[in-house]
Amino acid sequence: MEAEGTRNELNEQHPMKGGDGLYSYANNFEIQRAASDATKQLINMAIAEKLDKEILLNSKTFRIADLGCSVGPNTFFAVQNIVEALESKYKQCQELNSQISEFLVLFNDHTTNDFNLLFTSLPQNRPYYAAGVPGSFYDRLFPKASLHFVHSSIAAILWLSGAPKEVMNKNSPDWNKGRIHYLNSGAQVVRAYKAQFVKDMEQFLQVRAQEIVYGGLMVLIISGIPNGTHHSQGLQCMTLDLLGSCLMGLVRKGIVSEEKVDSFNVPIYEMSPQELEAGVERNGCFSIETIEYIHHKRLDNHSHSVMNAKVFASHVRASLERIIKKHFGEDILDVLFDSFRKKIEENPSIFKSVKKVNFFVLLKRRAAN
Numbered sequence: 001m002e003a004e005g006t007r008n009e010l011n012e013q014h015p016m017k018g019g020d021g022l023y024s025y026a027n028n029f030e031i032q033r034a035a036s037d038a039t040k041q042l043i044n045m046a047i048a049e050k051l052d053k054e055i056l057l058n059s060k061t062f063r064i065a066d067l068g069c070s071v072g073p074n075t076f077f078a079v080q081n082i083v084e085a086l087e088s089k090y091k092q093c094q095e096l097n098s099q100i101s102e103f104l105v106l107f108n109d110h111t112t113n114d115f116n117l118l119f120t121s122l123p124q125n126r127p128y129y130a131a132g133v134p135g136s137f138y139d140r141l142f143p144k145a146s147l148h149f150v151h152s153s154i155a156a157i158l159w160l161s162g163a164p165k166e167v168m169n170k171n172s173p174d175w176n177k178g179r180i181h182y183l184n185s186g187a188q189v190v191r192a193y194k195a196q197f198v199k200d201m202e203q204f205l206q207v208r209a210q211e212i213v214y215g216g217l218m219v220l221i222i223s224g225i226p227n228g229t230h231h232s233q234g235l236q237c238m239t240l241d242l243l244g245s246c247l248m249g250l251v252r253k254g255i256v257s258e259e260k261v262d263s264f265n266v267p268i269y270e271m272s273p274q275e276l277e278a279g280v281e282r283n284g285c286f287s288i289e290t291i292e293y294i295h296h297k298r299l300d301n302h303s304h305s306v307m308n309a310k311v312f313a314s315h316v317r318a319s320l321e322r323i324i325k326k327h328f329g330e331d332i333l334d335v336l337f338d339s340f341r342k343k344i345e346e347n348p349s350i351f352k353s354v355k356k357v358n359f360f361v362l363l364k365r366r367a368a369n
């Protein structure tokens with residue numbers, strides 16, 4: 001058996017593509033932006049109604065963390081929303097008025113994230129101090145009881161700490177041969193991914209429970225599948241399945257070796273709200289204050305906008321380029337995403353049966369019994 005620590009060292013890092021080129025995340029952020037607009041109201045309500053006054057009264061420095069912040073600009077919109085909501089709460093409470101705290105925002109992402117770009121594009125005149133905290137959010141990142149508000153938006157928590165070991169093991173019955181994800185892979189592979197998700201979710205909540213003060217809030221904005229939906233209808237699953245078949249196409253052309261595809265498994269799990277709830281309940285350190293579907297015209301239309309093959313392909317490329325490049329090398333990128341785009345153009349209704357949901361979850365750190 002592999003030691004637990006070894007796995008951590010092997011943890012894959014797959015931040016979004018930095019820089020500001022055509023395929024960079026900064027230029028492909030519309031979907032995330034739509035989610036952040038839609039959640040502004042929900043964040044206001046969370047802070048107005050669910051944040052205890054005592055937390056504000058007792059903190060000279062109010063500490064906010066954004067986990068999986070990438071390079072902006074969405075993280076800046078999100079933290080601006082949070083700080084404005086906090087300021088208006090201060091203003092509304094006479095008692096708090098004299099005590100306004102200072103805000104410290106801790107921007108977290110993998111160590112290989114383009115923190116230079118993040119820092120150079122920080123808004124001027126921002127009403128908060130800023131710091132970067134590199135590392136995986138499946139590990140401890142912050143001192144005990146040091147955070148008051150944690151935020152993590154779309155597609156961050158979708159990433160597992162790594163693909164399940166079994167699916168990468170040639171000698172295991174769960175070996176994921178010829179595929180890069182779990183759609184169409186057989187029940188054992190799906191089970192292995194689900195087990196990894198359950199383990200990672202528990203780890204995530206365990207470490208956050210240590211870092212967040214009692215009564216502190218955590219907002220998770222998640223892009224997943226609706227309750228009761230089969231994973232085969234998930235957008236990520238369908239996208240990765242299509243990408244996997246493009247990679248197999250490159251195998252047939254002799255551009256990529258079959259072993260490379262066999263050993264490549266994208267560590268993404270698309271959860272339903274119910275699966276998230278079950279994880280929170282199992283962990284027991286947080287209460288679920290709100291869990292709500294997010295509706296927004298641009299988000300709801302996303303499955304239609306995927307019909308714009310070029311835009312969709314460049315969006316998928318922005319989020320997967322690093323992990324693909326690391327495994328297969330840079331040379332295959334253009335040809336791979338070209339064939340991906342063509343497949344959608346040839347079959348524009350390919351994503352017609354997608355069932356996708358974005359949901360907002362507000363958790364509150366329970367006080368110890």
Ligand SMILES: C[S@@+](CC[C@H](N)C(=O)[O-])C[C@H]1O[C@@H](n2cnc3c(N)ncnc32)[C@H](O)[C@@H]1O
Pocket residue numbers: 014015016029032033067068069070071074075108109110113135136137138152153154155156157159160161319
């Ligand atoms: C699609 S981006 C979302 C960025 C931003 N939160 C937004 O809403 O626009 C997902 C980010 O999560 C980060 N991420 C994924 N797994 C992570 C982990 N275990 N620890 C820290 N960051 C992680 C990725 O590096 C990536 O930058």
Ligand SMILES: [Mg+2]
Pocket residue numbers: 176177178179180181261262263264265
């Ligand atoms: Mg594989």
